[in-house]
Amino acid sequence: MEIIMVGAKSTEQKKHCTLRFIIILSGIWLLLCAPQVVKADDVEVMNSSDLQGMLNENSSVVQNAPVNTIAPLVATITDSGTFGTCDWDIDDEGLLTIHAGVLGKGIGNWVADGRMNDDITNVVCDPGVVANENSGRLFFGLKNVQTIDVTNLDTSNVVDMSYMFACSYNDANNSLHQNVSLINIIGLNNLDTSKVQDMHNMFYNDIKLVSLDVSSFDTSNVTDMNNMFFGDSKLVELSGLDKWDTGKVQDFSSIFNYLPLTSMSDIEKWDMSSAVDIGSMFSNMRNLTTLDLSAWDVSNVEKAPLLFYFCDGLTSVKGLDQWNYHKITDIRWLFYGNTKNQNIRDIEGWDTSNITNMNGVFDYCLGLDYLDLSGWDTSNVTDMTYMFHYTPKLTEIKGITNFNTSKVTKMGNMFANCGVPVLDLSSFDTSKVVDMSSMFYLSSNKNIIGDFDTSNVTNMNGVFSTSTIPNFEELDLNVLSWDVSKCRDFGSAFSGNPNLTSLDLSQWNPKSATSFNSMFSADPNLKNLDVSTWETPNLTSLNNTFYQDTSLEKLYLSSWNTSKVTNMSYLFSYMTNLAELDISNWDTGKVTSMLQMFAYNPNLWKLSLGPKTQVISGTNSSGTNIGSSFPTPPAKNTEIIDPTTENKYYSISPKWQEVDYDNGGSDHEPVGALRTSSELNTIPREENTTYVWQQQPYMDVSMDVPDLSYGTASANQGVTPREQDSWAITLNNNVYPATTLNTTIAVSMETPLANDAGDTLDDSFIFRDNTGNDSVISTTPTTIYDGKVTNGVKNLSWDSNHGFLMNLHSFQTPMGTYSTTLDWTMVNSI
Known part of the structure; x- marks a missing residue:
């Protein structure tokens, strides 16, 4: 029997429970064997002999029937398998x-792989x-x-439909x-869905629906x-919610989170009597304008965090003042971002005696101008972070003076940008x-007003920042x-x-501190x-501890222990x-990081460093700049602050100078060595x-004087030259x-020129300048040079007929070897 299959898929099945042949006979579809439908409660399946009989009865029809030979392309199976007892295949x-x-x-x-299949585009x-x-x-x-x-x-036996149509995937x-x-x-x-108990995340994050x-x-x-x-x-139409029986639902949390719906009237009559968690039910529904929840029974609700979170289009919520909330423990972020909601104050009469978390309950309520919380019992609250955060129009919080905060451990951002x-x-007890x-x-x-006990506080990051x-x-x-x-x-x-x-914080003892990052940064008038x-x-x-403190003039930080510090980037930048x-x-x-530690400190004129300060x-290793350098003093005449x-002092060079207090130096008359910025390191x-x-100017001036000798001379010999034909002294001007x-140079003898017997040669040692004028060298200083000495080396030299000479003018001069010590005095001025 020849069978031509038109419009059917050619597949090889691993199991053959049913067989379907569709034959074209004179343009009429003839179904020889219908597929057997398997249901959860079926027990009978058509056997192969029945199927074969049906085929035999129709064989003549099949053989004689005219066949349409025009067939569409046949899809190709690319993958197949079995899940449970269901065969499945994926075509190209x-x-x-x-x-x-x-x-x-x-x-x-x-x-x-349980993570992702990117071949499947449709499922049937x-x-x-x-x-x-x-x-x-x-x-x-x-x-x-x-x-x-x-x-x-067939889902008649399904109990769990969680994530059923959530087609999210995991990457590699x-x-x-x-x-x-x-x-x-x-x-x-x-x-x-009559047996279903769990529908959580059923359509989770299907953002194109x-x-x-x-x-x-x-x-x-x-x-x-x-x-x-x-x-x-994108789910702008969600119909049928009003038909639901919600009497057994305990967890409604985030059921409508991020939906773009403008109305939720279908849920106004829901049975909420079993609800325990309604947190985030309407979170981020920014198109929602009104809600009427006055018919809701919330007597068993324990959690309502983020219930109306960021519903910034919501103008009214009816029924809040009627809610029986005595079991509630968590209302964190309840009205966050409700910038238009006119019913926020309807919760002023709630029973809050069991609430432990009030984190952010009124946060970002930009239109809120008054609250009366006189009736609130906060004795069990442990978390008040962000409670009144970003309420710039709030002028009064009535009843806050009665708050019991004895169990509160968290107050971060509690009054940040609060307008009160x-x-x-x-009344605040902050001991915990x-x-x-x-x-x-x-702020x-x-x-x-308050008397805070901060003895257990471990985090003060930003406590008064931008106030x-x-x-x-x-x-x-x-x-x-x-x-x-x-x-x-x-x-x-x-x-x-x-x-x-x-700011005087000298009484603080931050001995446990690990971070001072940006602690005082950007305080322009400090x-x-x-x-x-x-x-x-x-x-x-x-990091950034004093960054941009443009008015701060002095910092004495020598008591700080920095032996464990790894980051000093921008520490003193732009001061x-x-x-x-x-x-x-x-x-x-x-x-390991000092990036721009001293960037732009144009007036830092006094710097105290230690042996381990570098x-x-x-x-x-990754090529990131981590370095800094000590500031370079301004080279031009910059006034010192x-x-x-009352005196004025100025910088005169791009160098630092060690004060050297021990040797008489002072802040404005230092006497120590000069150092470049790099030499400080x-x-x-x-x-x-x-x-x-x-x-x-740093006065580094010296004079080198060689010895003088005159050999042997006779009495009354007259002017006797030195043994050195050309003799010179060297002046070194290294002033910076x-x-x-x-410069003025004067010479004197410590003692008169004398021999071993004590005889002296008076008025015999002379200095003859280059013009021929003679001056007697005695124990009184005689100026031999008065002139300019430029920076560098200068030699003062005399030939054999000038300079220091002996004038032996008496026959009575005793024989002997005469000697003395010359004292040289050089006086320099600028």
């Missing part, structure tokens, strides 16, 4: 066909496909799937990605709907608080005497305050800061008025050393900067 067009049988549990094995189920009781993640990993047809899928690094191709799910109205009709869903046994439609950001002019926190990071960040409070508090001494918050002994992170604690001019008493044995990072810096005991041996230069004196120091800008000196 990306169609996954699931054949009759019972599916396996969880992710289909058409996703071979043949009649007779029965879903597993656990069908969670059934279609997970289908990266490029566009349609899923479940018209024929096991990172989760959302599906960006699924646009249609066909046959949802045929799904039997535009519409869903779930009106046929039987949800009477469902207990978990969390994240059911989470992230379906005077915060009376006198460990986190005060950014607590008063960007414009005129006063903050406008001008004077902490006048603040009624005992800040200057806080116990900070356990605090590890002070990053940006006082940074960015435009009004701060003076002129006086006292941190000179601090001991910092655990400090590891000083344009810094004049004096003492880091004389600093050990920089473990620092800078690093160059790049690290020193308010301790390369020439070792044996002790703490203070350097200042060079303010006077290079300077021509006005």
